[in-house]
Amino acid sequence: MDAALLAPAAGLDAFLAEAASLLPPGALLRGEDCAPYQADASGCRGQAAAVLLPDSTETVSALLRAAARHRARLVPQGNRSGLVGGAVPDGSGRQAVLSLARMRRLREFDPLNRSAVAEAGLSLSELNRQLEPHGLWLPIDVGSDPATGGLVGANTGGSRLLRHGDARRNLLGLEVVLADGQGSVLDLTAPLRKNNAGIDLKQLFIGSGGALGVVTAASWDLKRLDASQLTLFAALPDREAALVALDAFEQHFGETLSAFEVMGAPALNATLRQFPALRHPLAGSVAGCYALVEIASAMPGLDALLQERAEALLASLHERGLILDAAFGQAERLWPLRDSLPLALAAAGTPLSFDVGLPRSRLPAFLSAAERWLTAEHPALRLYDFGHFGDGGCHLIVLLPRGMAAGYGPAKLAMLKSALYQLVADHGGGFSAEHGVGPLNAAFYRKFTCPAAQGLAAGLQRLLDPAAALGRHRYG
Ligand SMILES: Cc1cc2nc3c(=O)[nH]c(=O)nc-3n(C[C@H](O)[C@H](O)[C@H](O)COP(=O)(O)OP(=O)(O)OC[C@H]3O[C@@H](n4cnc5c(N)ncnc54)[C@H](O)[C@@H]3O)c2cc1C
Incomplete structure (x- = not known):
């Protein structure tokens, strides 16, 4: 179906000739110059017909009008830190990348309203700088550096989602260009926290992976920087204990609990072996899992109070056998342990990564079931888990030992993935907690999403993009 929707070669050539006349000099790349734009952080690669680098909303609109007319397909792209291949063209060489990298202005900043309107290419780090x-x-805290458009397209979460929410929760408004044939511009950027003047259309585009429109600007709800903070690392007997401890931390610290990240002991140990410069904060402890806990507030002067309350809580959890040991530490020393896990595990073999979300109350049962299943079905493989336990997000890595990858061809890997996702579904969870659908998850979207929801998404896409001019993922 995708091939039928793509431009015939003559249409693509005509589109690129028109695009060249719409774009500023040097803003249409061909051939070798496209190379940096053809892969994302997942390693997913494609081949671009061209890369288009517009510098204004008006140009994006003109490009989308031309794309619809010539039946060309454009794939919106931010900083390519996505992990499902959603921002890279397919391998046909007939899709063009629409990179928003040249639109990086901070259009408005209103400190008294705590809001900012950023263009789609402005990166999170530059905005926060x-x-x-x-x-x-903008309190989205990720190990990557997404662009504003990518934050919206992927509805990025991160390690402080427990307290601050995902991109959706921090978004006040959007400017979006539609692929409706007219290149209509939806100006929904008003930085209003209360706005019930009609349907909240911006919600349609958040997390839609560039399939419904091109985000050209976003209006953010900013937060005050933390002025008091406490970070600690705890050893726990198992994940059931982690769940009770999480509940206790919430009871004691309310909305100041910023992060509750849990990693299985095998994942931490593998990371320490891989990166000897990292130090175990609780060397000698024998634990089933570890938790990195952060408590923080924008209110200054709370450090001593947070410490006192945390010590009392840890003592009572220790007495109940729920925490084996714990240490306070500087955030800059403790977070690298958590942030190094994916890299370390990737270096230890051939990793098969899963980004799943469950009701957090079911995480312990799910993880035990996943371990039992892997041991029974694939005894030579190892399962590692880490992630955003506090919000039910869990990154699983099934590690194929070196030399075994050859025995796991694409079909066998797809079956393994599907079986594990079935286990997630059986525990009430979803196959993509943070990273979205994209080509890497398209088959699982079809398998695990309710047919009526798929039908509605496909209908919306047809309505907003009748010529299939946009995005990597087709919903129908
Ligand atoms: C080391 C590492 C750690 C990460 N940790 C997390 C994490 O904790 N939580 C989390 O949620 N994610 C995480 N990610 C994933 C990733 O960073 C996010 O998905 C990111 O927000 C994507 O932003 P980007 O600008 O790189 O977008 P891209 O990768 O370029 O694009 C992502 C998607 O958005 C679409 N898109 C991009 N720009 C636009 C636009 N202007 N209009 C419409 N659609 C657009 C693309 O078509 C694509 O479908 C991590 C990634 C890495 C590499």
């Missing part, structure tokens, strides 16, 4: 002197930030 500009906000820092004003004591403000």
Whole structure:
């Protein structure tokens, strides 16, 4: 179906000739110059017919009009830190990348309203660098550096989602260009926290992976920077204990609990073996899993109080056998342990990564079931888990030992993935907690999403993009 929707070669050539006349000099790349834009952080690769680098909303609109007319397909792209291949063209060489990298202005900043309107190409780190002197930030905390458009397209979460939410929760408004044939611009950027004047259309585009429109600007709800903070690392007997401890931390610290990240002991141990410069904060402990806990507040002067309350809580959890040991530490020393896990595990073999979300109350049962299943069905493979336990997000890595990857061809890997996702579904969870659908998850979307929801998504896509001019993923 995709092939039928793509431009015939003559249409693509005509589109690229028109695009060249719409774009500023040097903003249409061909051939070798496209190479940096053809892969994302998942390693998914494609081949671009061209890369288009517009510098204004008007140009994006003109490009989408031309694309619909010539039946060309454009794939919106941010900083390519996505992990499902959603921002890279397919291998046909007939899709063009629409990179928003040249649209990086901070259009508006209103410190008294705690809001900012950023263009789609402005990166999270650059936005936060500009906000820092004003004591403000956009509190999405990820190991990558997404662009504003990518934050919206992927609805990025991150390690402080427990307290601050995902991109959706921090978004006040959007500017979106539609692939409706007219290149209509939806200006929904008003930085209003209360706005019930009609249907909240911006919600349609959040997390849609560039399939329904091109985000050209986003209006963010900013937060005050933390002024008090406490970070600790705890050894726990098992994940059931982690769940009770999480509940206790929430009871004691309320909305100041910023992060509750849990990693299985095998994942931490593998990371320490891989990166000897990292130090175990609780060397000698024998634990089933570890938790990295952060408590923080924008209210200054709370450090001593947080410490006192945390010590009392840890003592009572220790008495109940729920925490074996714990240590306070600087955030800069403790977070690298958590952030190094994916890299370390990737270096230890051939990793098969899963990004699943479950009701957090079911995480322990699910993880035990997953371990039992893997031991029974694939005894030579190892399962490692880490992730955003506090919000039910869990990154699983099934590690194929070196030399075994050859025995696991694409069909066998797809079966393994599907069986594990079935286990996730049986425990009430979803196959993509953070990273979205994209080509890497398209088959699982079809298998695990309710048919009526798929039908509605496909209908919406046809309505907003009748010529299939946009995005890597077709919903129908
Ligand atoms: C080391 C590492 C750690 C990560 N940790 C996390 C994490 O904790 N939580 C999490 O949620 N994610 C995480 N990610 C995933 C990733 O960073 C996010 O998905 C990211 O937000 C994507 O932003 P980007 O600008 O790189 O977008 P891209 O990768 O370029 O694009 C992502 C998707 O958005 C679409 N898109 C991009 N720009 C636009 C636009 N202007 N309009 C419409 N659609 C657009 C693309 O078509 C694509 O489908 C991590 C990635 C890495 C590499």
